Amino acid sequence: MSDKLLELKDICKSYRDGSGKRVILDKVSLTVGRGEFAAIVGPSGSGKSTFLSVAGLLLTPDSGNVLIGGKDVTDASKSERTMIRRRQLGFIFQSHNLVPYLTTADQLAIVQEKSMREKVKIRELLSELEIDDCRDKFPSMMSGGEKQRTAIARAFINDPDVILADEPTASLDAERGRLAVEMIRNEVRKRNKAAVMVTHDTRVLDLVDVVYRIDGGRLIPEAKSGEI
Ligand SMILES: Nc1ncnc2c1ncn2[C@@H]1O[C@H](COP(=O)(O)OP(=O)(O)O)[C@@H](O)[C@H]1O
């Protein structure tokens, strides 16, 4: 398989508003390799979620190509997209989106593909994320940080190639937000995955490998703090 686990090429996306159209993504390209954690920063309304939705095959671009694991999936059918999302992509959202009546172990078990049971062990993942003691707890019994780490574990349970995180620190305080991003980074490195996090939280950018700014529909590489 290609080492470029995620590739977006010349993605354009506009929304119609009243009389005309508003360009949100204007020929945006991004490649994320194995073991790489990329961040995209930009203010609210700049198109971060739109970008992530295109990468996650939840939204079809007006033009451009999306490749997952080296395969062009731009024209995949609806059922193929669903399959790719389930097997090759892991999503982490601003809110943990846990099921209220399931324990942590069951949150993972219910989404785990049968074929993955040997490959990724729930116990091992919970231990790596330091939430072993949450195994039998319901979301109402956990802190915000523990819930988000459960959601991170869930994103990794099917051994996806690509992790997509939309503002994963937004509902957490600074310390817990940082810990959550550290956990994503550790899993990306350990499991050799590609990850993209969109965020307006600039305090966690030292934890990622590469930073881009989304501005005026364009994606611009940004020097990380301490670098020129
Ligand atoms: N389905 C839609 N229809 C029309 N406009 C939309 C739609 N989704 C998002 N937008 C607009 O596109 C812009 C970018 O949105 P979004 O990608 O959610 O930005 P961000 O995640 O950076 O806050 C915003 O101005 C938003 O109002």
Ligand SMILES: [Mg+2]
């Ligand atoms: Mg958003």
